[in-house]
């Protein structure tokens with residue numbers, strides 16, 4: 001069966017905008033987050049407290065977060081290390097996310113660490129966040145394929161996923177960072193994780209749409225009981241440290257499918273499409289989302 005309700009974890013303002021060549025002005029980012037909340041999204045990843053040289057697009061996190069903090073939604077932020085956690089806690093963040101990799105190549109490219117060194121870097125972050133009553137998401141990137149290493153063995157993903165769980169992460173988001181997953185692979189990975197002691201109700205899925213499989217992969221995950229799905233308004237996104245990663249699954253495409261399946265999301269699709277059309281105008285190119293194109297009237 002399928003879940004009765006799906007929680008959408010909106011990543012457009014973070015995963016989307018981190019990959020834009022142009023730096024979007026902070027006022028536009030704040031309006032984007034506000035409009036997403038107005039469209040009914042209840043979890044909106046706002047920004048990242050990473051090194052500003054590594055992701056200059058989000059170097060304005062200190063300016064952005066206070067502008068959106070009062071919105072009545074959950075506003076998770078990325079924190080790679082204790083320095084990032086300190087910055088997020090200083091602004092009152094109540095949800096943070098660390099981000100690990102299933103592969104050594106991406107751990108090096110994205111975090112300048114081995115996989116185990118990055119887990120060691122996260123350990124005090126998760127412990128301190130939990131002690132402060134802050135919800136912790138653990139991202140796990142390259143769960144299916146890696147641009148340098150090719151196909152990623154399921155056993156490797158299970159190992160790092162279990163390690164994130166043992167650190168104390170409340171939720172783990174399985175990332176198909178470069179968008180190479182197909183539905184059979186998704187099912188095989190979820191079955192291996194369940195067999196490895198990672199309960200499916202602690203998992204989220206995070207698909208990029210490089211090969212047009214993100215929605216099919218999502219349906220495969222829903223059929224295995226996953227009920228938290230990451231998506232990006234208008235299909236914005238990618239990762240600056242993963243060559244060939246394209247946009248995330250578009251939130252509009254996800255909402256259209258879920259609506260057809262009778263699954264409640266609380267999202268007003270017309271308001272969301274209007275938001276993505278507005279953002280596309282700021283970015284100077286149309287949204288790649290098929291649903292945005294089908295439902296926009298200009």
Ligand code: HMG
Pocket residue numbers: 015018048049050051052054055078080081083084085099110111112139140141142175176177178206238239240241
């Ligand atoms: P490093 O160069 O090893 O840093 O980078 P370090 O620990 O050696 O520190 C060097 C200097 O940076 C120090 O300053 C630190 O204070 C400073 P100094 O003492 O030399 O003056 N520093 C910081 N400053 C501000 N904020 C911080 C911070 N940390 C250190 N948080 C580091 C290591 C982790 C910092 C770096 O690699 C980094 O910032 N990486 C972030 C990369 C990133 O954000 N990638 C995108 C997100 S992941 C993603 O998109 C995938 C996802 O969507 C899921 C999927 O699709 O798979 C989540």
Ligand code: MG
Pocket residue numbers: 015175177206238239248
């Ligand atoms: Mg991503």
